[in-house]
Amino acid sequence: MTDDELRAELLKRMKVDQDIREPADEPPSQERMAQWRSIDRDNTAWLRSVVGARGWPLLSQVGEEAALAAWLLAQHADASPEVQREFHRALSDAVSRNEAKPAHLAYLEDRIRVGSGRPQLYGTQFFRDDSGFRPHPIEDADRLDDRRAAMGLEPFSQYEAQMRRLYGGSV
Numbered sequence: 001m002t003d004d005e006l007r008a009e010l011l012k013r014m015k016v017d018q019d020i021r022e023p024a025d026e027p028p029s030q031e032r033m034a035q036w037r038s039i040d041r042d043n044t045a046w047l048r049s050v051v052g053a054r055g056w057p058l059l060s061q062v063g064e065e066a067a068l069a070a071w072l073l074a075q076h077a078d079a080s081p082e083v084q085r086e087f088h089r090a091l092s093d094a095v096s097r098n099e100a101k102p103a104h105l106a107y108l109e110d111r112i113r114v115g116s117g118r119p120q121l122y123g124t125q126f127f128r129d130d131s132g133f134r135p136h137p138i139e140d141a142d143r144l145d146d147r148r149a150a151m152g153l154e155p156f157s158q159y160e161a162q163m164r165r166l167y168g169g170s171v
Helices: 003-021 030-054 059-075 081-096 102-115 141-150 156-167
Strands: 126-129 132-135
Touching (some): 003 030, 003 059, 030 059, 059 081, 059 102, 081 102, 126 156, 132 156, 141 156
């Protein structure tokens, strides 16, 4: 697969990934959720084959938008935690070579930690329960903004305000 073919496929898959997540029915129907899970499984398997064959899709190979697409597919590989950890290792290697965005690695790190019941490091993952909309537990919260800055993320207070605006969360 050439870089142009990879870029095009990543962008196509990102569109499908995002389209299924567009709010349509509240809550989503069982049929829509089954389709959603099927898309995620297919994207996870496809990205795994790409990463296995050629490594993480690098910024210099596919550009920023397709690199974003690769990260998004990795974020949505929650049903396959072991594969998601493979993506994390490959993305981490790409970040160390300045071929991927550190912020993407921070989000994936938090996603994996939350999925395995561990506190997140960067405060990127939120949830809603009877107490309202809030972040999942954060490890060493006193140094949160230092860790976020090191990964190119805005201060947590700005991010939290944005998340609350986007998702209607209240304190």
